[in-house]
Amino acid sequence: MDLVDFVQSITDGLLFGATYALIGIGFTMIFGVMHKINLAYAATSIAGAYVSWAVGTLLPLPALVTFVVAAIGGGIVGYLVYLCCFKFIPVTSPLATLLGTVGMLILIDEIIVHETNGMPQPYPALFDDVYFEIGEFYGIRGDLLFIFFLSLIATAILLYILYRTKLGIATRAVAQQPVAAQLCGISIERTNASTFVITGLLGGLAGAMIGASVGVLSPLLTLPITIKGLIVTVIGGLGSIPGAIIAGLLVGAFENFFQALRGVTERDMYVMLLLFAFLTFRPGGIFSKTTSRD
Amino acid sequence: MLEVNDIVTAYGKIEALKGVDLAVSQGQVTCLLGPNGAGKTTLMMTIAGILRPKRGSIRFNGQDIAGKPARMIVEQGIVLVPENRLVFRDMTVEENLMAGAFSRSDGKTVQSDLEAMYERFPHLQERSTQYAGTLSGGEQQMLAISRALMARPRLLLMDEPSLGLAPLIVEDIFRIIRELNDEGMTVFVVEQNARMALQVADHFYLIEQGKVVFDGTPGEMEEDEVIKRAYLGKKI
Ligand SMILES: Nc1ncnc2c1ncn2[C@@H]1O[C@H](COP(=O)(O)OP(=O)(O)OP(=O)(O)O)[C@@H](O)[C@H]1O
Ligand SMILES: [Mg+2]
DSSP states (O other): OOHHHHHHHHHHHHHHHHHHHHHHHHHHHHHHHHSSOOTTHHHHHHHHHHHHHHHHHHSOOOHHHHHHHHHHHHHHHHHHHHIIIIISSOTTOHHHHHHHHHHHHHHHHHHHHHHHTTOOEEOOOSSTTOEEEETTTEEEEHHHHHHHHHHHHHHHHHHHHHHHSHHHHHHHHHHHOHHHHHHTTOOHHHHHHHHHHHHHHHHHHHHHHHHHHHSEEOGGGHHHHHHHHHHHHHHHOTTOHHHHHHHHHHHHHHHHHHHHHHOHHHHHHHHHHHHHHHHHHOTTOTTOOOOOOO | OEEEEEEEEEETTEEEEEEEEEEEOTTOEEEEEOOTTSSHHHHHHHHTTSSOOSEEEEEETTEEOTTOOHHHHHHHTEEEEOTTOOOOTTSBHHHHHHHHTTTOOOHHHHHHHHHHHHHHOHHHHHTTTSBGGGSOHHHHHHHHHHHHHTTOOSEEEEEOTTTTOOHHHHHHHHHHHHHHHHTTOEEEEEOSOHHHHHHHOSEEEEEETTEEEEEEOHHHHHHOHHHHHHHSOSOO
16 A cells, blocks of 8 residues: 555545544433433434435435435434433433333334335435545545535534533533532423434434445444444543544544555454554543543 | 421432421521431422422422422522532533523523622632632532522522531621522521521521421520530530
């Protein structure tokens, strides 16, 4: 592998890693607010993309609208996951909610397989005919650049909500100190629900970006994306949004580099090794900080 | 203003409150005394809607609020400054105050209340952009009090506001309680430091093992030999 391939694979990986960053943010935000892992989150994201695909088969949508529909679909599915797996299951049994989300992951997968007969479905790409040449050897794929900027915008909107609005104050208050949050008149249930909707919107968008850059949607996506999302969350540090962003880009670049170096079938092995390296040497993630809760 | 009748609150099978009766009159400072584990915090959390009572009623201006969610109780005008302050450590001082105003929708008056709070607590203004977790214990207590005030309570509940603080800061806190009361605020405060409480309280309750065992004015309290020995030390 020469320098050109090296730089090119890492650049492409970084850009695609923006989708992992969004998925990681979703996992980490739900964990931050509820102190529970939602294993159905990546499935929510792919389900959102499938919703937009399904709507697209009924009436043709411009590609950009497809993304919006995917986000809305993700928000709705996210809320349904909250209702089924979290709202009515007692908080005192953490294993119950965890298993609930595993069940939901499989259920969403089964519904997708059933509705599409297990066949991959074409998904519209945006700007896949655009290619920016940089110098003599390098270039940037238009579709990857687009999803990268879309992720940036989505993340900026999310951070704005979290740090500049009442909803954001409530969300962070519940995450840090649920009893005090209630004493401020903040409803834990509503905050939990809104967190699932917001992360669902984000996930649906990420699902659409994944579909668009791969060119198809397939039920085979849910499991790998679930695993990548969890890896990003662990590497970024559970509950850390900046961590999830950086870890998402890192994992994207890392896997694409090894894909270029060793081929697509070997790539995920190296990603797993990266996970173990982190668990061993930096178990708290990139921004390991022990958030004290009193 | 507040009437607590026969409240029973349990953790699992263990009843921490075994039928508590007491009342808080409007415009007064009422103080709840009691040894560790007596159920003071449990009572405060029950009134504030964090814990659900098994039995009994809590009337606030005539309405039964027992078992209502905390959000509705804040909206009714009862706000608790919790034991151990429970500030939002990873939020700035100003964000903590804004969180306190969550139940209000009038943006303009919230802003003017924020300024009023900074006037009352100049320390907080200096530290408005600092994370609450970096404040000293006394500053965190001031923040917890002002966060509660941001909700514009009609009844302020305070659970051991002087706990673990230096004597000078304790003086400060009691001065603030008196100021608030002079401005018309009704206060119901849990306090182990009976001597300090005597300076501000209009009425005392003593709770032991989940039941109210004494109820009276400061004068009556000072005359009660048992209380005098247990809570005020020998000389008074
Ligand atoms: N979360 C809990 N689970 C089980 N029992 C509890 C819990 N919290 C308190 N208790 C018990 O309930 C009783 C009353 O506790 P509470 O915290 O109300 O006392 P307190 O009067 O506030 O004491 P302190 O002065 O130490 O703050 C105690 O016996 C305590 O052990
Ligand atoms: Mg207590």
